[in-house]
Amino acid sequence: MNGPTLxxxxxxxxxxxxxxxxxxxxxxxxxxxLMSVELVLNAAALNFVAFHxxxxxxxxxxxxFPIFIIAVAAAEAAVALAIFIALFRHQQHLDVQQSDSLxx
Amino acid sequence: xxFKFFFYLIALFVLYSAYFVVTARNLFRSAMGLLAVxxxxxxxxxxxxxxxxxxxxxxVYIGGIVVLMVFAILLIADVTQKVFEQSPRWRQGxxxxxxxxxxxxxxGSMLSYRFGAAAAAVDKSGSIREIGxxxxxxxxxxxxxxxxxxxxxxxxxxxxxxxxARADAYNDERKEGKA
Numbered sequence: 604m605n606g607p608t609l610x611x612x613x614x615x616x617x618x619x620x621x622x623x624x625x626x627x628x629x630x631x632x633x634x635x636x637l638m639s640v641e642l643v644l645n646a647a648a649l650n651f652v653a654f655h656x657x658x659x660x661x662x663x664x665x666x667x668f669p670i671f672i673i674a675v676a677a678a679e680a681a682v683a684l685a686i687f688i689a690l691f692r693h694q695q696h697l698d699v700q701q702s703d704s705l706x707x
Numbered sequence: 708x709x710f711k712f713f714f715y716l717i718a719l720f721v722l723y724s725a726y727f728v729v730t731a732r733n734l735f736r737s738a739m740g741l742l743a744v745x746x747x748x749x750x751x752x753x754x755x756x757x758x759x760x761x762x763x764x765x766x767v768y769i770g771g772i773v774v775l776m777v778f779a780i781l782l783i784a785d786v787t788q789k790v791f792e793q794s795p796r797w798r799q800g801x802x803x804x805x806x807x808x809x810x811x812x813x814x815g816s817m818l819s820y821r822f823g824a825a826a827a828a829v830d831k832s833g834s835i836r837e838i839g840x841x842x843x844x845x846x847x848x849x850x851x852x853x854x855x856x857x858x859x860x861x862x863x864x865x866x867x868x869x870x871x872a873r874a875d876a877y878n879d880e881r882k883e884g885k886a
Contacts, residue, residue: 606710606711606714606754607710607711607714607754609822610817610818610822611714611718612751612755613814613817614814614817614818615718615721615722615751617810617813617814617817618722618810618814619721619722619725619744620810620813621806621807621809621810621813622722622725622726622728622729622806623725623729624806624809625729625802625803625806626728626729626730628802628806629729629793629794629798629799629802629803630729630794631793631794632734634734634776634779634780634783635729635734635737637776638728638737638738638741638776639728639729641741641745641768641772642725642728642729642741642744645744645745645748648748649748649751649752652751652752652755652757652760653755655755655757656755656756656757657822658822658823662848663837663838663840663841663848664841664850666757666759666760666837666838666841667838667841667842667850669757669760669763670760670763670838670842671850671853671857673763673764673767673768674767674857674860674861675857675860676768676772677767677771677772677861677864678860678861678863678864679864680772680775680776681775681864681865681868682864682867682868682871684775684776684778684779684868685867685868685869685870685871685872686871687779687783688779688782688783688871688872689871689872691783697783
């Protein structure tokens with residue numbers, strides 16, 4: 604079958620990772636930064652599945668780990684959004700540049 | 708051939724949506740871009756013959772996390788005001804150049820490495836049956852302990868999220884009680 608190879612998926616997920624990294628470092632809103640983190644997590648999970656499919660089809664680790672990644676991402680999103688809600692009640696904005704009340 | 712065509716179609720769709728996620732000034736549009744990215748990744752899982760993962764991606768990520776984020780955006784960030792401060796231009800350019808450099812390093816190293824062929828072709832790899840056996844098997848190749856730890860983590864995250872989000876109301880009550 605003349606489908607996409609492992610390298611296709613690796614380069615694609617590297618590109619997705621770098622877009623997420625760019626968003627994480629340039630966005631100033633906390634929710635937007637969290638969404639960029641989700642891009643990075645998805646790129647990592649896709650790598651697991653691609654390696655599982657192309658190199659280690661008999662080893663179930665590559666198929667199980669994305670499920671753990673998704674579960675951890677769900678826990679992370681729930682806690683982070685709760686923190687954002689508390690922070691927003693406290694200071695009425697979510698701008699990381701202005702959130703400097705701990706700065707000496 | 709059609710597999711390759713679908714791959715490029717989904718890749719373009721996902722990358723455009725990801726670009727939208729990191730650059731859109733309206734947070735709600737950003738969230739819709741994230742939705743499109745996650746749907747595209749689910750399609751990639753289908754191309755990789757991981758149907759169960761694709762379903763989990765749609766149900767948990769799109770049905771859970773994105774909906775949670777949209778809720779938070781509607782609760783917190785005043786969507787109607789539509790002005791979210793961006794980083795200064797020079798910082799965007801600098802970080803963009805650094806990300807591109809990092810991508811070229813990653814892609815160059817991955818393309819120069821010769822991956823071997825698959826150890827053994829197994830039919831229906833990544834099937835629900837295989838994943839279920841691996842998740843609940845306490846033997847050496849199983850993931851029963853991480854599975855249980857994840858359930859503990861989810862409980863802790865749930866309780867923690869409710870506690871943190873309600874902390875303000877608790878403080879208000881305490882202040883009123885003292886006053």
